[in-house]
Amino acid sequence: MHVPDGFLDAPTSIATAVVAAGAVAAALRGARHDLDDRTAPMAGLVAVFVFAGQMINFPVGAGTSGHLLGGALAAVLVGPWLATLSITVVLLVQAFLFADGGVTALGTNVLLMAVVGVWVGYGVFRLFRRPFPQRLSSVGVAAAMGAFVSVPVAAAAFTGLFAVGGQAPIPVGSVLTAMVWVHLLIGIGEALITALVVGSVVAVRPDLVHGARPLLTTRELEIREDVRA
Amino acid sequence: MTTKRFAIVGVLLALLVAGVLSFYASKSPDGLQHVAETKGFSQTETQHSTANGPLAGYEAKGVSSPHLSKGLAGVVGVGVTGLVMGGLVLVLRRQASSPADPPHHDDDR
Numbered sequence: 424m425h426v427p428d429g430f431l432d433a434p435t436s437i438a439t440a441v442v443a444a445g446a447v448a449a450a451l452r453g454a455r456h457d458l459d460d461r462t463a464p465m466a467g468l469v470a471v472f473v474f475a476g477q478m479i480n481f482p483v484g485a486g487t488s489g490h491l492l493g494g495a496l497a498a499v500l501v502g503p504w505l506a507t508l509s510i511t512v513v514l515l516v517q518a519f520l521f522a523d524g525g526v527t528a529l530g531t532n533v534l535l536m537a538v539v540g541v542w543v544g545y546g547v548f549r550l551f552r553r554p555f556p557q558r559l560s561s562v563g564v565a566a567a568m569g570a571f572v573s574v575p576v577a578a579a580a581f582t583g584l585f586a587v588g589g590q591a592p593i594p595v596g597s598v599l600t601a602m603v604w605v606h607l608l609i610g611i612g613e614a615l616i617t618a619l620v621v622g623s624v625v626a627v628r629p630d631l632v633h634g635a636r637p638l639l640t641t642r643e644l645e646i647r648e649d650v651r652a
Numbered sequence: 653m654t655t656k657r658f659a660i661v662g663v664l665l666a667l668l669v670a671g672v673l674s675f676y677a678s679k680s681p682d683g684l685q686h687v688a689e690t691k692g693f694s695q696t697e698t699q700h701s702t703a704n705g706p707l708a709g710y711e712a713k714g715v716s717s718p719h720l721s722k723g724l725a726g727v728v729g730v731g732v733t734g735l736v737m738g739g740l741v742l743v744l745r746r747q748a749s750s751p752a753d754p755p756h757h758d759d760d761r
Contacts, residue, residue, distance in 0.1 A: 424682065424683065424684050425682075425684070426684065427697045427698075427700065428697065428698045428699070428700055428701075429696045429697045429698030430688070430693065430696055430697060451744065454744055455744050455745075455747060455748040456748070458741060458744055458745050458748060460655070461655065463741050463745060464655060464659045466737060466741050467659075467734055467737045467738045467741060468659060468662040468663070468666075470733050470734065470736075470737035471662070471663060471666045471730050471733050471734045471737070472662065472665070472666050472669075474666070474670065474729050474730060474733040475665075475666040475667075475669040475670035475674075475726065475729075475730055476669065478669065478670050478674035478677060478710065478726055478729075479669060479673060479674060479677045480677040480678040480679070480680070480682060481677070481678055482678045482680060483683070486680050486681070486686065487680055487681060487682070487683060487686040488677075488678035488679075488680040488681065488682050488683075489682055489683050490677075490682065508737075508740060509737060512733060512736050512737045512740065513733055515736070516729060516732050516733045516736060517729075518702065519702055519705075520702070520705060520707050520728070520729065520732060521702075521705075521707055521708060521709065521710050521725065521729065522700045522702040522703045522705060522708040522709060523709075523710070525698075525700055526700065526701050526702060578683065578684075581684065585693075589693065589696075590693065590696040591692065591693035591695075591696050593691050593692060593693055597691060598687065598691050598693075601687045601690065601691060602683070602684070602687050605683040605686060605687060606683050608683075609683050627653055627658065628653060628655075628658055631655070631658065
């Protein structure tokens, strides 16, 4: 999903950079309230883990591969503000150190993965968390739904940018179909990895999972009532 | 499991994935590259300004073993990502706890 230099024209790249910068600035303010002794080490771990996870391309169909985007995973673990910052840091390191994703396309990549990927993933997670049984085991399932949806949505968002500023005259409809199809498949991988990682952390330390906190609060209240009785 | 122990296990897992397992990842083009090739806009890609860096393409320059080259790149990436994110978190926490924090912000709780 890392957009290289040259795919999009300069005005589009500048526009996405401005939007991405605004989103990161908002995340810098929003994240300050989310940071405590539990979320601070988690934010570092999430960034490191998403970087590592993105090195693992898994095959999807013939001659194509995909890798974790990590937006929903990060958002469920540390909340959407810190997730936006974590994924942005990963993208910065990848662009400057590894030439993975263009430097002029950095704003585009932050917008697609750290903003669209994170917030769509988190939104769908919140949506699916409600109807499921209010148990800790539901957190991983809802996270997987968020992960699955976030990938083709990010792919569609890229196609939207390509329609505006693509550097080759190709019918947008055919690009959209191809992008969404292949990223639906990648989304399955994204969902599996996200369910595995979120499920593991929930099993070991549910209090470290941002998306599991509401469930823990009710549990803690029950315990206090028991003590009083 | 204590938070410290959890963090150590997490970092070790990330190092294992980036430093060892990454070598066995699929080398096929990713979804976007594949679409760019089949739809015919892959040629619009331009040379990256960072393409000549010592770790460009997740390969440590000058390391002849492909296993070591990729593994080293992965380990350095994990280290740098952790340092940058850790530094950012430290700065943000200092700002949040600082009494000099401007009190007129609407979002200050």
